[in-house]
Amino acid sequence: MTAQLTIEDFSLVFRTRHGTVRALEDVSLSVERGEIVGVVGESGSGKSVLAYAVMGLQDAAARVQGGRIMFGGMDMLAASEQALADVRGREIAMIFQSPRTALNPIRKVGAQIEDILREHANLPSRDLRGHAIDALARVRIPDPERRYNAYPFELSGGMCQRVMIAMALACSPFLLIADEPTTGLDVTTQAVIMDLIRDMSYGQRMSTLLITHDLGLAGEYCDRIAVMHAGHVVEIAPVEELLARPAHPYTRQLLAATPTPRSTVDGLVSIPGHLPDLRQDLPPCRFSARCDRHVALCDESKLPWTSLTNSHLVRCRVPL
Amino acid sequence: MTQPLLEARALTKRYPVSGGKRGALLHAVDAVDLAIAPGECLGLVGESGCGKSTLVRLLARLIDPTDGHIFLDGADTTAVSQARFVTMPDRARIQVVFQDPSESLNPSFRVFDSIADPLKRLRGVRDHAKLVAQVHRAAELVGLPRELIARYPHQLSGGQRARVGIARAIAVEPSLLILDEPTSALDVSVQAVILRLLADLRARLGMSYLFVSHDLNVVRLLCSRIVVMYLGRVVEIAPTEELFNAPRHPYTRALIASIPDPARRGEVRPRLDGSPRSPIDPDPNTCRFYGRCPTGAERCKTAMPKLLPFGNGHFAACHFA
Amino acid sequence: MSRAATLGRNIGHAFGENRLTLVAVAILLVLLVCAAFGSALAPYDPLMTDSTAKMLPPGAQHLFGTDALGRDILSRVVIAARLDLGMAISAVFLSFIVGLGLGATAGYFGGWSDRIIGRLMDTIMAFPLFVLAMGIVAALGNSVLNIILATMIINLPFYCRFARGEVNVRREMGYVEAARMGGNRALPVLVNHIIPNILPAMMVQASLNMGWAILNAAGLSFIGLGVRPPTPEWGIMVSEGASFIISGEWWTFVFPGAALVLAVFCFNLLGDGLRDLLDPRRRL
Numbered sequence: 044m045t046a047q048l049t050i051e052d053f054s055l056v057f058r059t060r061h062g063t064v065r066a067l068e069d070v071s072l073s074v075e076r077g078e079i080v081g082v083v084g085e086s087g088s089g090k091s092v093l094a095y096a097v098m099g100l101q102d103a104a105a106r107v108q109g110g111r112i113m114f115g116g117m118d119m120l121a122a123s124e125q126a127l128a129d130v131r132g133r134e135i136a137m138i139f140q141s142p143r144t145a146l147n148p149i150r151k152v153g154a155q156i157e158d159i160l161r162e163h164a165n166l167p168s169r170d171l172r173g174h175a176i177d178a179l180a181r182v183r184i185p186d187p188e189r190r191y192n193a194y195p196f197e198l199s200g201g202m203c204q205r206v207m208i209a210m211a212l213a214c215s216p217f218l219l220i221a222d223e224p225t226t227g228l229d230v231t232t233q234a235v236i237m238d239l240i241r242d243m244s245y246g247q248r249m250s251t252l253l254i255t256h257d258l259g260l261a262g263e264y265c266d267r268i269a270v271m272h273a274g275h276v277v278e279i280a281p282v283e284e285l286l287a288r289p290a291h292p293y294t295r296q297l298l299a300a301t302p303t304p305r306s307t308v309d310g311l312v313s314i315p316g317h318l319p320d321l322r323q324d325l326p327p328c329r330f331s332a333r334c335d336r337h338v339a340l341c342d343e344s345k346l347p348w349t350s351l352t353n354s355h356l357v358r359c360r361v362p363l
Numbered sequence: 364m365t366q367p368l369l370e371a372r373a374l375t376k377r378y379p380v381s382g383g384k385r386g387a388l389l390h391a392v393d394a395v396d397l398a399i400a401p402g403e404c405l406g407l408v409g410e411s412g413c414g415k416s417t418l419v420r421l422l423a424r425l426i427d428p429t430d431g432h433i434f435l436d437g438a439d440t441t442a443v444s445q446a447r448f449v450t451m452p453d454r455a456r457i458q459v460v461f462q463d464p465s466e467s468l469n470p471s472f473r474v475f476d477s478i479a480d481p482l483k484r485l486r487g488v489r490d491h492a493k494l495v496a497q498v499h500r501a502a503e504l505v506g507l508p509r510e511l512i513a514r515y516p517h518q519l520s521g522g523q524r525a526r527v528g529i530a531r532a533i534a535v536e537p538s539l540l541i542l543d544e545p546t547s548a549l550d551v552s553v554q555a556v557i558l559r560l561l562a563d564l565r566a567r568l569g570m571s572y573l574f575v576s577h578d579l580n581v582v583r584l585l586c587s588r589i590v591v592m593y594l595g596r597v598v599e600i601a602p603t604e605e606l607f608n609a610p611r612h613p614y615t616r617a618l619i620a621s622i623p624d625p626a627r628r629g630e631v632r633p634r635l636d637g638s639p640r641s642p643i644d645p646d647p648n649t650c651r652f653y654g655r656c657p658t659g660a661e662r663c664k665t666a667m668p669k670l671l672p673f674g675n676g677h678f679a680a681c682h683f684a
Numbered sequence: 685m686s687r688a689a690t691l692g693r694n695i696g697h698a699f700g701e702n703r704l705t706l707v708a709v710a711i712l713l714v715l716l717v718c719a720a721f722g723s724a725l726a727p728y729d730p731l732m733t734d735s736t737a738k739m740l741p742p743g744a745q746h747l748f749g750t751d752a753l754g755r756d757i758l759s760r761v762v763i764a765a766r767l768d769l770g771m772a773i774s775a776v777f778l779s780f781i782v783g784l785g786l787g788a789t790a791g792y793f794g795g796w797s798d799r800i801i802g803r804l805m806d807t808i809m810a811f812p813l814f815v816l817a818m819g820i821v822a823a824l825g826n827s828v829l830n831i832i833l834a835t836m837i838i839n840l841p842f843y844c845r846f847a848r849g850e851v852n853v854r855r856e857m858g859y860v861e862a863a864r865m866g867g868n869r870a871l872p873v874l875v876n877h878i879i880p881n882i883l884p885a886m887m888v889q890a891s892l893n894m895g896w897a898i899l900n901a902a903g904l905s906f907i908g909l910g911v912r913p914p915t916p917e918w919g920i921m922v923s924e925g926a927s928f929i930i931s932g933e934w935w936t937f938v939f940p941g942a943a944l945v946l947a948v949f950c951f952n953l954l955g956d957g958l959r960d961l962l963d964p965r966r967r968l
Binding site for chain 2: 085086183185199201202229230231232233234235237238256257258259260262263264282283286296297300301302303304306307308309311312313314317
């Protein structure tokens with residue numbers, strides 16, 4: 044299978060008044076056709092920065108320091124703004140956190156879907172409305188003709204998120220990037236939305252990059268998971284493998300800190316220390332200050348990728 | 364059966380709705396009966412709009428109920444208004460740890476001032492040396508390093524702010540601590556620390572907890588009994604493991620089935636779609652869950668189900684439980 | 685780091701980034717010195733007339749020239765600083781206090797207090813503000829006190845609305861509820877817990893408002909409804925000098941006018957600088 048998205052040794056910094064923030068360093072990741080890959084990390088891990096960078100939507104203060112992002116055959120970093128704009132919405136789509144704020148509050152929902160269709164799908168104007176209503180129906184919004192005329196404030200958080208998904212999928216993209224799509228939604232709504240994303244993903248053979256801080260959520264819905272810490276990808280593995288046999292100390296501790304139906308309070312592990320300051324000079328492994336397996340070798344040089352199996356990769360000198 | 368520490372009977376809160384029909388009322392909390400035993404940790408769950416925040420504020424005596432009573436050790440705290448309750452000695456016995464650490468600390472107060480203020484007001488501590496000693500004791504109990512006490516909230520991390528919020532609440536030695544989503548704004552690694560701290564504090568200080576959270580896995584960790592609310596009413600109460608293993612109310616079942624569980628990958632589970640009905644002037648004879656419930660019989664439309672006992676402290680409000 | 689040190693560092697940054705703020709502070713200092721030590725700095729007695737030195741253009745003896753009665757304009761401009769600044773500062777101070785009190789009450793308690801105070805402010809704002817000031821002074825009489833009162837009244841809604849909005853936003857925040865749980869009654873919550881947080885933003889508003897207050901006081905005097913001659917005051921001086929526009933004795937109105945412009949400019953810049961200083965996103 045050819046990979047839909049390949050990120051190779053991607054590094055990105057932010058130039059700020061208080062110094063250069065090394066937000067991403069040597070990030071490598073791939074998403075195959077039709078698979079759901081989860082990017083899991085805590086706040087400050089760089090997962091959202093990565094998502095925006097893939098779309099070419101990074102902040103004005105961001106500077107790419109190296110690496111490649113290949114989408115299909117297209118080099119996303121070398122492409123012109125025109126080429127990127129052409130691809131966004133049509134071949135790559137993104138859904139965001141806080142659906143109500145991501146939608147235009149003064150335009151009807153149907154009109155917003157039509158905007159996407161008008162821009163990217165070659166449809167005659169009279170067909171736009173029909174397609175928009177179809178898109179709403181596909182995300183299982185009840186009574187789509189009536190909802191077509193609704194404003195975002197009239198819809199619940201879950202409905203708004205479905206509208207965003209409808210907008211994202213309107214042109215049947217090859218890649219969907221979902222940035223914390225269910226944060227802020229009730230757990231019942233979360234389950235419905237995630238089921239929808241998964242069904243649409245598999246149904247349309249669409250690749251999905253799911254950004255989340257919730258390891259449990261990624262564990263249920265993703266095929267593979269990449270764990271990020273302080274701008275590094277520390278481990279990538281198929282989901283069952285990652286959950287059962289984590290190789291990176293951070294992954295192990297993250298798993299042990301995440302409450303599951305079978306956890307106990309005493310069994311919950313906390314991760315000592317805190318995120319390093321990304322403006323300072325940092326050791327090759329950014330987790331070393333908090334790691335209980337730290338050895339001198341960890342500080343020597345850039346960490347290589349270790350393959351534990353064909354698909355299980357970890358960046359650690361002393362993997363578990 | 365020992366007297367409960369806190370007991371709510373037929374607790375109701377209705378808000379007038381502006382812009383709607385004249386006299387329309389929003390039923391935020393409707394005829395809630397609840398009891399918390401001394402030393403117990405009671406969980407409160409429900410989706411947004413179910414009334415748990417309003418219930419928390421009623422029990423904390425921040426607002427006055429429209430109807431019903433709240434008894435603290437048998438004494439009716441609702442006999443006085445919330446404005447008067449502020450000055451009564453019982454005020455110190457119920458304290459709250461709030462959700463958002465960035466909003467729950469006064470930005471212009473140092474940590475010391477935030478913790479000292481309730482000590483001054485509620486415990487009447489005037490002597491500066493005593494005040495300092497008690498603030499330090501509270502900080503120590505929550506594991507807050509002493510050098511942070513002189514700082515302002517914006518100079519602290521999320522986890523540190525959460526600790527300050529807890530220190531402030533326990534400084535006055537409350538009997539009941541209400542925790543309103545205390546860890547939902549925190550990273551998972553920090554959450555683990557705070558949860559262990561809370562469990563530890565309860566064991567050491569013997570407080571009761573009312574633990575409100577949308578994260579069922581977290582509630583399961585600390586609570587011995589759980590109350591499930593839906594649209595202002597209590598729909599189920601049960602001991603924790605029994606609630607998770609054998610829920611009786613269809614809403615609870617859907618709630619538990621929605622918890623992400625990697626062990627049940629790919630399983631098709633019952634999903635609860637749609638949204639709750641309007642809490643404005645609901646029909647008093649129709650079950651609040653009717654229409655969204657997979658079961659939907661005539662009976663559900665004509666008679667409001669009562670909270671019935673099923674043995675072992677398990678109650679459910681459903682005709683078909 | 686102590687609050688003072690953090691503030692000092694922020695001030696340093698704000699000034700470092702915005703040179704104009706430094707300029708504004710310099711101008712303010714000059715004005716304050718004039719206000720405080722005017723009588724010592726002025727080369728001539730501002731009230732002393734000299735029929736031999738009438739309408740002299742700016743020169744070595746009289747740096748700003750003389751007016752129609754032979755009075756030295758420089759001395760008058762310098763002395764007038766105390767009156768103009770004094771009136772503006774008093775009016776702004778009173779507006780600030782009363783507006784803060786009314787607005788905070790309306791914002792925190794809501795209900796009837798909000799409605800009554802709101803209607804009061806609406807009544808004031810229903811009139812074109814300067815016309816209202818004119819009316820107040822005309823009714824009560826020309827005096828410095830009445831100018832201050834009139835300026836205070838027309839500025840009241842500005843502070844009241846601002847305070848009301850800020851208090852309203854904070855009323856529902858966790859720390860306010862925590863304060864109530866901590867045994868504070870309504871008034872202590874408002875005074876000790878909420879107001880300290882809104883004071884910085886209100887100070888910014890006050891600084892920006894100062895320029896307007898100065899113009900208001902000077903404007904009333906300009907149209908003859910304020911301070912009376914021969915008291916040196918920038919508005920009166922501009923008014924007196926305005927009659928000489930056609931005949932070309934520009935120094936009689938340009939210098940007092942420039943003083944007004946400088947003062948307003950200075951306070952506006954200060955307000956901007958203060959706002960930048962207090963913007964939490966730029967805080968270190």
